[in-house]
Amino acid sequence: MDYNHTNGTGGWFTNTSFQNLTRNDSESEIFFLHRTPFFISSGPVFDEVSHNFMTSVLLPSLVYVSILLLVGIPGNLMVVYVYSLQWPGCASTSRVFILALGCYDLLNCLSSLTTEIVLLSRFLDFDFPVWCKLSRFVTASINSGSTFILVAIATDRFLRICRIHKDPISVDLARNLVIISIFFAAMTSWPALLLYGTFTVTFPLKQFIYIRGKTCLISDSMTETIYPLIFVIFLLSSHFMVDLVLIILYSFVGQAVFRQQKFQKSVKTKSVAGKVPKAENENKVEAWQTSFTADDLEKNPQPLKQSRARTSNRISFVFWKKLSLNSKKAKLNNKLSSPDKELMKELKDSLKTRSSTDSNAPKSKRKIHAGKTTLMLFLVTLLFILSFLPYSIVVILRYTDPEFYTRLTAVGKGVYNVVLRSYFLNSVVNPVVYCFISKQFRKRSKDALRSLLCCERYQ
Template identity: 35%
Template sequence: MTNILSHNITQMMDVNFTKKLTDEDKFQIYIDDVFGKVYIPSYIFIILMLVLGCFGNTTVIYVFYSKWHKTTYRVFIIALAILDLVNVLVTVPSELYLMQNAFKFSNEVFCKVSRFCTFTLNISSAFTLISIAGDRYFRVCRPLQKQLSVKKAKIIVLVGIIIAIVFAWPVLLMYGTRSIVVQVAPQIFVPGHICMINDAFKYTAYSLVFSAITLIVMFSSDCILIILYSLIVVNIRRRVVFSLKTSRIKTQTDKKQRDKAAVESKVQSDLLKSLGTPTDVELKGYPQEKTNVIGMMDATAYDKSESSENCTKSNSREIISNSSQNEKIQSERVHKVTLMLFLVTVIFILSFLPLYVIVFIRIVQPNHYNNLTFEGKATYSFFQRSFIINMCANPVLYGFLSKKFRMECGNVLKRLWNYFQNKNVFGT
């Protein structure tokens, strides 16, 4: 009897509590539910990218600035790392804040500035990658032409940032808080706000044109990168094929020369045997003793002449061999750097590809997101932020492909470990 009474009282309290819930309370419960079911995977992913991006890009800037020679390659790598680091410090916290305040976002200035910075930094990175591809193209495919200087590489990076700012400025006008209606229960609809193209520009020709131009520009950038690196790959392949043919011909030529030398040596040996030694031959009009002396002098002169000629030939071959070896090493280094920068470009394109698809879907089907399940929205949210991978992946790629970078990173970690041990941070 007591248990039944207690159950009824608890049920009555639950009913009374439910009746006391306002629409705002239900809205907050709905937001918490959405955060747990939709945003948690993206939230954890972004925090990991924040840690990796800060440490990785800072390490790249330090290592390349202090340990690498001044080259265009160094300029572009440092520029990319700086852009990625700033992007991580601006975009990633902004995304975390937006997810925590989903449907209740009201800071219009924050939305404008954060989106403007994200657009500017991503476009600057794309322009820098195009500059890298152009530099690689001329170094691999047009090595005899005048190459890009370090000073001009710095100017190109700055010009790219300026172009990105000019292109991204409409974001400051169009982005802000957009009003939406959120269904928190079957019969309950609550007004909310999100950070996107604001109400004044929503579904207007301006927003559609800007979105379309953004897609076209980014897609064109990707096409330019693919074309340039395709030309580079074709050129490298031709060089490899030519090198293999040349090596095969050289091997055959060397074999023929060795066979010819062996035949000549055998003929000369047989001739000397038939004539006898120089002391057995008497020159006409000279006594035996003088003949021997003259023969020895001639032999000595011949040996010196032959030795000098052989030495000259040997030095020439050594110089040619060293020059050829240096050219081969330099060519391999250029090809290795080109491969690494090509993979950087591939990661950039692949990380933005899901976002391109989502933007295209937004243009074609504006209500597509609302019709998705929680699982679908979680997937949508994750791929919407996949471009953040690009800000953090480059240091990992450098670590895999550059032995020098790995060694320098190891030295940095050792110095940090020694520093913390000396400060007794770990309590040992």
């Protein structure tokens, strides 16, 4: 999603050293004798102006994009390799979505970031309309496709944690959604092929003397139409609506986890207060604490289907099964005292909110939580939203105040251009999140690097 359409280019080069450019005698004669508009689009003066603009305004953006490229390509290559080859035969919904995001991000790095580096290096001399159209279309498509996948991820987490009585997104459905995201991306981004192209940059150097450059922005034929504004409004409003949907879904997930953590504390408090016989209460708490996470259910959904055949209520099948076993062994239905029955009723009522806990954690550290995969995917979504926020603010300022950019100093313009490309960050940070949160991803990445180094050593 790239909308690098900058108005007010005449203010880009004010308060700079461009007035003291060196010129030969023939150029000086043109400057002082020519009294009709004269445009410079090549030659030493043009090259010097272009170089000074790049070093004084665009250099921070060039460094920023270059760092993202150096981090993003190897990081996303590792994501694609690990989730496609290092986990054979272990397909799950979350892995399908993570692999899709990795492919989108890798393509964004190879296409959008490399194009941006070339554009920043020769901003006033980028007259490649077809390349411009295709790169902007690919950027917009990738961001739209990633947005679609993130909504699917949030919906899947919501179903697994808050609506466990309903069927979650299966692996086959997840693969179909990835295919649908490709068509969705193309359908929402095709206007970029029409709007973008070669834009003529013209600004005064001295009286009657103008610099004329070519760059990749909204094409000259479209700048005076209303279509660029309509496209930007559509994309920004769609982005804000998607952000709202993501916030709502994850707020429900967070509330469910919070309620379950609160209930676990209440069970432990009653145990300490002596309201429930110690042995029986430990069985109940252990049954609660050793239940599966949403991630475990995703890997093995078969017990969920069997549970629905045995239970007609909305209680989580894992907890219900364990409670049934405990009740059969101790004949709880006949021997429970009033406090025990009250606690059992509270437990059953709380189970309706669904919980997911880590069954592989030690008993002393087990807590009710949504699982590391849910946390990891939530952080990916949060960073996606935050990476677009500065860009959205700048675009809104630019369209509500057309002179905003021209009033900035050289430093301010440098910061402005970096912020205008803040959304590129979402294609780079995901591998970093996976590395910090997923122990399995770290282990398999180390194994892959170790294998690669060993292969190079023996060649």
